[in-house]
Every structure is written in structure tokens, then in C-alpha cells.
Amino acid sequence: MFRLIACGLFLSLFRHSAAWAARPFMTDDARLTTAGSCQLESWSRRYSDRSEIWALPACNPTGNLEITAGGAAFQGINKTQSTDAVLQIKTLFKSMTADGWGAGVAIGNVRHRPNAPAGGEQGQIYLYVPVSVSFDGGRWVTHTNVGWARDHVSGQDQWTWGMGLEVQLNERWMWIGEIYGNNRQNQFGQTGLRYQVVPDSFQIDFTYGAPRGFGATQNWMSFGLRWTPEKFR
Template sequence: MHPFSRLISKRLYVLLVALGIHAPVVHAGRPMAVDDAAIINPQGCELETWVQKNQSETQYWALPSCNISGNFELTLGSVRTVSDQDKQTAIVMQGKTVMKRLDTNGWGAGLVIGNQFDKDKSPAGDIYVNVPVSFSYMDDYFLVHVNSGWLHKRDSGRDLMTWGVGSELQVTERTGFTSEVYRQDVGKPYYQLGIRHQLIPNRLQIDASYGNRFNGGDNRFFSIGIVLSVDALIP
């Protein structure tokens, strides 16, 4: 029997989702912004690509990643931002490793270091460090991720503390829901709710999300994306 069906009451389900809701470019896999304590399988590669529509601009993301050494995941991608006034492209470079593997019904921890910079400027851009800690429940059908990190904004010279708490709830073998709260810049934190569906298990995923800042206003956004995964692409 699927673990989700074993929940003894609707009240318990509501509590689990609430834990996730009240639970810099890093993420636990589309459509989440919060990262997890896991990496791609050794020698495997993955492409996360999505379109995010904000009130004043549209972002086009492409983040290919590969596990190049067994415990080191390298990401090299870009984001194209288009608005009525401007168009610009930023490069994303990121490395991730696992310090403790996430066990089923256990916990794990990782380390992420990255850099995001305008392609027409110096590669010394916005530097970030993040430590994701993940917790597994219900045989991996319910995951909670806690992030804490540091971000250096090159243009302003400011150093900021970043954080995030999110959850993944697998409701069928192929479909799951995500919820999260995170702060990656100055001002109030964001929240985001998402859904993902495996068209081809462990190979092709589609997903979508809605998010906003807690002060509301013109900060809401929508996204839709896909994830392509390949095993043993690296010799």
C-alpha cells in the first residue's frame, strides 16, 4: 500500500503540508528554490530548464549538471532575463557535494558553492555558499529540507544571510507537491507552491509553480519547466 494512503486522518495530512509551508540559485530540484542534501547519480547528467514569468519580466533558465567524480556535482548554465526596458544574460557556475548521504527515514547534509555573474561583466559576481540538510519520513514519501547560507552581492558589496525551509510530498508514484519559504536577498521572504509529474520515471519530468513575496504586491510569479535525466553520460 502507498504510504500516503496510510495517513489516519485528514488532519494529519494538513499538518504535514503545513510543516512544509512553515518549514541563491540553488534548488532541491524543480520546481523548488530550496536545495536538498543529494546529488545526481555518479557519471549521470541532468538538465533543468524552465520559464518564469514575473510581473515586469520573463526569465528563461537552463541549468545542466553532471556528477563528474562520484561525489561532486558541477552545474554550468545561464538565465536570460527579458523586460520591456532591457535584456541581459547571467552565467551560473555551481559545485555541490554531499557530506552525509540522505538515508531513507534518516537525514543528510550537503555543501553548495556557486557564482552568478553578468556575461558581459567580470566573472567575479554574486558568490554564495549554502548548507542544505534534509530529513526523510514515510520511506522517502515526505521530505523536509532546511537551508542556511551566505550571499555576497557584488554590485552593492553587501553580505547577506540566506535561509529556506521546504517540503516534498509524493502523492502517487509519479506525482508530488512541493511547498517552501525562503529568503535569498534583502526584504521579506518568498513562498512557493509547486507540482511535479514524472512522464518517464527518472528520465523526464514536467513541473509548475506559483510564488510570491509575503508583502504581496507585484512580486508574484509563475513557472513551468522540464527536467531531463541521463545515467552514465560521463565516462
């Protein structure tokens, strides 16, 4: 299930969502990976002055408890480097069905560590409620997040939010779009496509995003994959 050195700029982007969602969303969905199985989401995010590489494995051992543990590596054009470590758990109050809705709750912690003598550890603890609604037999799905985050260094609290939309174009292609932010900083938006290489198992995606709407500075492009195998035997 809210991402993102320019270490400070990455963290400010992450504070907008404070959620870990079905790739490539920052706005999380009210769904879990396959019960009794695990999934892997990995992606590269490119800015004009830096790059990120992410890997977020997640497992659902009980059927209604998804545990995500992973991280990222960042590198700027001046060779500055930093890393992130993420731990999150998510459960559902109600599972979503076709033409129905689902809701849950997630809590997580992210630690950001600049690889420099003068760099101190940064990060956040966060909590959010994802709500997803399905229309037209699941062809259209909306996602809404409302949450809270606390900065480890400053101790400041903030409210976070996100709204996303998935549209199934055909059996393999899906369009996605979202906006997200918080009560302290600007909003962000991104849009892109998912492609099911192996339906319900392996997908790839591409997105383009920017702060304050598209055409602003600090735009990004991302390329990613998501592998969701069947239940382990």
C-alpha cells in the same frame, strides 16, 4: 542544489536563496545527480512585466561532486534584456536514505549582465549547507538551507535561508512548497506540482509564487522540466 529587466528585482529575488536546487525548488536538497552522468534543468518564469528562460546542466563525474554551469536570459515588456551566468559545485557529507537524512555544502558564483551601455555587471558569490530529512519511506521529504552570500558590487554580506517540503501524492505526482529569504529583504514563497513523465528520468512541473506570501504584487508562474538520464556507459 539558493534564484530571479528589472535587473535589480531579479537579483533581489536571487539573494533570498543563493542556491540552485532540484527543479522547481530554490531551497536546495542534499542530493546529487546520478554518479557518472549529467542532468538538465530548464524552465521559463513569467511575471506581469518580464520573463526569464533558464538552462542549468549539471554533471557528477566522481560520484560525490556535482558541477552546475549554465545561465539565463531575461526580457522586460519594454524590451530591456539581460543575461546571467552561473557556476556552482556541491558535495555531500552524508547521503540521504529513506527515513534518514543527508547534508552537504555548495559554493557558487552568479554574474548578471544588463545588455545596456550604462549597465554594469552585478552578481554574488555564495555558500550554503543543505540538509534533507526523509519520512514515511521517502513519501515526505523536508529541505533546509542556511548560507551566506556576498554582493560583487557593494561587498555586503548577508545570511540566506530556505525551507521546503516535498510530498509524494502517488507514483507520478508530487506536491512541493517552500519559503526562503535572507536577513536583508523580504521572504518569498512558492508552491506547485511535479509530474514524472518517465519515472526517475524525466519530469515536468508548474509553480506559482510571490513575495511576502501569496496575493502580493510581482507574483510569478513557472513551467519547467528536468531530465536525469542513467549513468553514461
